[in-house]
Amino acid sequence: MDTARRSELLRYLGHKGQDVTPELERRIDAMCELCDEVAQPACVMQTFDASRLPLDLPGKDIAEHLSDAREVVFFAVTLGHGVDRELRKLAATDSLGQVVFDAAATAAIEREANRVEAKVRMDAAQRGLYCSWRFSPGYGDLPLDVQPAILRILNATRRLGITLTPSYLMIPTKSVTAIVGVHPTPQPGLASCCAVCNLSEFCELRKRGITCGTNSGPTRN
Numbered sequence: 001m002d003t004a005r006r007s008e009l010l011r012y013l014g015h016k017g018q019d020v021t022p023e024l025e026r027r028i029d030a031m032c033e034l035c036d037e038v039a040q041p042a043c044v045m046q047t048f049d050a051s052r053l054p055l056d057l058p059g060k061d062i063a064e065h066l067s068d069a070r071e072v073v074f075f076a077v078t079l080g081h082g083v084d085r086e087l088r089k090l091a092a093t094d095s096l097g098q099v100v101f102d103a104a105a106t107a108a109i110e111r112e113a114n115r116v117e118a119k120v121r122m123d124a125a126q127r128g129l130y131c132s133w134r135f136s137p138g139y140g141d142l143p144l145d146v147q148p149a150i151l152r153i154l155n156a157t158r159r160l161g162i163t164l165t166p167s168y169l170m171i172p173t174k175s176v177t178a179i180v181g182v183h184p185t186p187q188p189g190l191a192s193c194c195a196v197c198n199l200s201e202f203c204e205l206r207k208r209g210i211t212c213g214t215n216s217g218p219t220r221n
Contacts, residue, residue: 005032006028009032027096028104038085050069056146057179058143059143060141072181073180073181078174079172084171109174117180131183137168147168150177
């Protein structure tokens with residue numbers, strides 16, 4: 001397992017620098033392998049003119065986030081129902097395994113969301129544009145009750161099998177919806193250098209020696 005993936009998984013387990021026992025190391029490796037076996041990552045994405053969005057996005061935070069955006073990209077990504085089935089099975093048979101598997105799956109869906117966001121940034125950079133970081137329902141004052149509209153415009157129920165509980169939580173549980181603004185100028189609040197950017201693993205811009213914050217010049221490592 002690569003170091004970044006292991007560190008992310010331990011973070012979701014609440015690790016704060018304690019020694020990791022050989023038994024836990026074995027569990028981590030086994031649960032990551034199991035997650036890779038049962039997960040079926042999939043994504044849908046749609047881009048809209050920022051002046052003609054097909055849904056309302058209430059709240060001051062998202063309005064500020066998308067201020068001056070030319071386009072708005074909506075996407076949904078999921079690991080699929082196999083992960084939820086495995087979580088239910090482990091919950092009944094292996095409590096420690098269930099906790100470790102859940103952390104592995106959480107890390108996996110974040111990596112998938114990072115991969116998609118990196119693609120959005122790459123597409124924008126190729127057109128001389130810049131992206132804000134991804135913003136999801138539940139962040140700031142953007143309410144979870146916008147989830148049905150996001151899934152509708154993405155046709156995510158048919159295409160990905162994502163449904164909602166009455167409290168607007170997604171099923172499969174390891175799913176993410178997100179909103180990214182595409183802007184004519186660099187956006188504040190992004191990682192200051194490639195070395196600390198969560199998207200660096202998937203970044204094609206970095207391989208070309210440029211950054212998404214400038215679309216030119218050498219990367220800072």
